[in-house]
Amino acid sequence: MYESDCASIFESEPVNKLWNNDFKTPKLTTVYFKEIKYILVNAGPLILTLLVQNTLTIASIFFVGHLGKSYLAAVSLASMTANITGMAFIQGLATCLDTLCAQAYHSKSFKDVGEYVQKCILMILLCFSPIGVLWYYSQPLFSFIAPKDDPFVSYLAAEYLRVALLGIPGYICFECGKRLLQAQGLHYLSSHVLFICAPINLVLTYILVWYPGISVGYIGSAISISITQWLMAFLLFGFSWYSYGFKNWISFSKKIFQGWSLMIKHSCTNLVMIEMEIFAFEVFIFCASLLGSAEIVTQSIMFATSSTFYQISLAISIIASHQISCYLAASSPKNAQVAKNCYLVLSVFVGLIIGLIIYFARYAIVSVFSDDDDVKDLFVKTASALAFMAFADAPCAVLSGILRGLGRSYICGYLNLFFYYFQALPLTVLLSFQWGLGIAGFSISMGIALLLIGICELVCVQMINLSLLVEQIQSFRVI
Numbered sequence: 001m002y003e004s005d006c007a008s009i010f011e012s013e014p015v016n017k018l019w020n021n022d023f024k025t026p027k028l029t030t031v032y033f034k035e036i037k038y039i040l041v042n043a044g045p046l047i048l049t050l051l052v053q054n055t056l057t058i059a060s061i062f063f064v065g066h067l068g069k070s071y072l073a074a075v076s077l078a079s080m081t082a083n084i085t086g087m088a089f090i091q092g093l094a095t096c097l098d099t100l101c102a103q104a105y106h107s108k109s110f111k112d113v114g115e116y117v118q119k120c121i122l123m124i125l126l127c128f129s130p131i132g133v134l135w136y137y138s139q140p141l142f143s144f145i146a147p148k149d150d151p152f153v154s155y156l157a158a159e160y161l162r163v164a165l166l167g168i169p170g171y172i173c174f175e176c177g178k179r180l181l182q183a184q185g186l187h188y189l190s191s192h193v194l195f196i197c198a199p200i201n202l203v204l205t206y207i208l209v210w211y212p213g214i215s216v217g218y219i220g221s222a223i224s225i226s227i228t229q230w231l232m233a234f235l236l237f238g239f240s241w242y243s244y245g246f247k248n249w250i251s252f253s254k255k256i257f258q259g260w261s262l263m264i265k266h267s268c269t270n271l272v273m274i275e276m277e278i279f280a281f282e283v284f285i286f287c288a289s290l291l292g293s294a295e296i297v298t299q300s301i302m303f304a305t306s307s308t309f310y311q312i313s314l315a316i317s318i319i320a321s322h323q324i325s326c327y328l329a330a331s332s333p334k335n336a337q338v339a340k341n342c343y344l345v346l347s348v349f350v351g352l353i354i355g356l357i358i359y360f361a362r363y364a365i366v367s368v369f370s371d372d373d374d375v376k377d378l379f380v381k382t383a384s385a386l387a388f389m390a391f392a393d394a395p396c397a398v399l400s401g402i403l404r405g406l407g408r409s410y411i412c413g414y415l416n417l418f419f420y421y422f423q424a425l426p427l428t429v430l431l432s433f434q435w436g437l438g439i440a441g442f443s444i445s446m447g448i449a450l451l452l453i454g455i456c457e458l459v460c461v462q463m464i465n466l467s468l469l470v471e472q473i474q475s476f477r478v479i
Contacts, residue, residue, distance in 0.1 A: 035342040038323070043315050049191065050311035052198045056228070058304040059202050060221040063209045065301070065369040071218045072370065073293045074156030076300040077142060078222075080285040081157075082164055085131050087171070088278040092271030093124045094175040096263040101183035116263070117180045123263060124172050132168065135161040145286060150293040160222045167226030173233035181240060193235045201228040280420035284442045287428060291438060294374040299439050301369045301379055302386050306393070309354045313394040316346060317401030324405030328473060333466035336405075340461065343398050351394030355387040382440040389447035396450045399457035406469065411460050415453045424449035 060079065065072045097120055104112035134141070138161050142154035178190040201224055208220025216223065281303075288299035320343040327336040358365070362383035366376050400412045424445045431441030 032342050035339050046315040047312055050315055053194050054311055055198050055202055059205045061300055061304045063205050064221050066371055067218055069293045069297050069372050070150050070152050073153045073296045076285050076296050078157040078160035080282040084279055084282050088274050090124055090172055090175055092274040093267045096267035097179035105183045117176050121176050132165055135165050145289055147289050147293040163219055163222035167229035170230035170233040174236055177236045189239050193232055197228050197232045276417055288439055294378055295439050297375050298378040305365055306390055309390055313397035317397045320398055321401040321405040331470050333470045336466050340402055347395040347398035351391040355391035358390055359383055359387040385440040385443035389443040392447045392450040396454040399454055402461055406464055415456050419449040419453050
């Protein structure tokens with residue numbers, strides 16, 4: 001969700017400084033030691049930023065988990081529904097601004113930039129309205145998918161969504177405003193906003209869920225995220241106004257009700273891709289709900305654990321993408337080859353370390369999220385499967401970054417969708433329900449999918465001729 005924002009705080013040496021004066025031969029060379037040193041210097045701040053941003057996702061699970069199984073199961077189901085029908089839907093529609101705002105800004109049609117943003121905000125609000133009604137009256141839906149051994153979960157999940165609905169307009173404004181700034185190359189402002197709001201969300205969630213005399217219990221987590229989403233929107237536009245003014249903004253006019261077909265055309269494909277990718281992960285929560293409340297709670301803790309450790313791999317992935325693309329732009333295929341090999345070896349080492357940490361710290365990890373004995377026992381039993389998935393995930397993430405740096409990011413999307421839907425989901429049904437492995441089957445099937453994706457990505461990476469790619473860049477000046 002925020003990868004582009006995080007990458008903006010990481011700045012490598014500008015590409016033009018990598019060339020000699022003839023702009024044909026590279027100025028510097030790299031070796032494995034230099035690349036390792038570069039990662040050690042730059043990965044720390046980036047990992048910290050990613051971990052801070054990740055707290056927006058796991059804060060509710062962290063604080064609500066100690067209230068009981070029913071509450072954490074409800075948060076998990078409500079979050080799954082919100083992510084699939086809300087956040088992914090909004091992000092998908094807002095992607096039209098990535099193209100339209102950038103084109104308008106670089107063609108110096110500054111007023112069109114603001115007009116597109118206003119149109120998009122209004123369009124998403126109207127398109128989301130039926131979904132909002134579904135959220136408000138969602139208890140019958142949750143009665144169908146909630147664990148049969150705990151019918152109270154459906155009531156709690158519906159209550160969570162009703163409160164979370166209040167923050168949706170703020171989230172829409174934030175997503176559209178973020179793209180307004182990205183069109184101008186101002187990526188870092190949204191990162192600053194997230195760096196401020198993530199800690200506030202943590203503190204606010206604790207106060208509203210646990211602090212004596214102020215807390216409102218379970219529903220405090222939904223109130224906190226709604227407040228945070230509005231705060232993100234206000235801070236983003238506030239920073240924009242203070243730093244640069246709304247030079248690309250226009251007064252409201254009838255034009256914002258026209259030309260929506262162009263925006264829908266630009267967003268439909270990305271909307272489908274984002275929804276399919278989000279659904280592929282969130283469907284495991286739904287599958288866990290069919291097994292029982294302890295299973296859905298444990299699956300939520302496993303998701304929070306894996307997503308937290310994934311930020312380390314993601315940071316290396318971002319650095320790998322940036323470094324390799326810079327070396328290629330500087331016409332240095334040898335440097336790109338050294339960097340590529342360095343990141344591949346490092347990814348396997350990082351995956352191994354993460355897997356070992358998850359397995360040997362399994363008792364401590366589950367105690368952070370829940371006090372329930374059934375949940376603790378189930379997590380400990382499935383920790384080895386989770387460790388395997390985490391080990392496979394690290395090389396897969398770094399290879400995706402390398403492919404992005406090589407200008408082949410579309411390969412990752414196709415591989416992910418194919419293996420998630422045609423391998424991971426069918427295998428999950430077989431392992432978890434037919435063979436009786438329970439939620440351990442989720443991690444095993446996803447781990448195998450990630451392993452196969454990583455192998456395919458490695459083959460694709462090795463097949464790319466870096467020297468030929470540099471020649472293409474020199475000829476067409478595209479990367």
